[in-house]
Amino acid sequence: MDWMFEDFKTDLDTLNPIVREKALSIAKELIEKKDISAKEALSEGIIRAEEWFYDLEG
Template sequence: MDWTFEDFKTDLDSLNPAVREKALEIANDLMKEEKYTTKEAITKAIKQAEEWFYDLEG
């Protein structure tokens, strides 16, 4: 099941669309591991997605 993270919509809406999609992908993967709460997963995912995006931009 993919999580929608509706409670974090405002955090996600402020992101670049590519970063938002990557953050959702990462957060869903983290939630499948069941090691993280939803808040922890989305916070970590946003950070990782931003790093991913900046790496792409070089």
């Protein structure tokens, strides 16, 4: 897990491993491209990753 999101470990522990990795990837991208906090980026990343995963599952 990325050190940047260590404080939010409990938010990530309940996720499917595939969704967790996607959420971290999205959150990192949001932090790089937007001026938002790690918490906001992770929350948005989790939402987007779950939507992405459900779209894959059909």
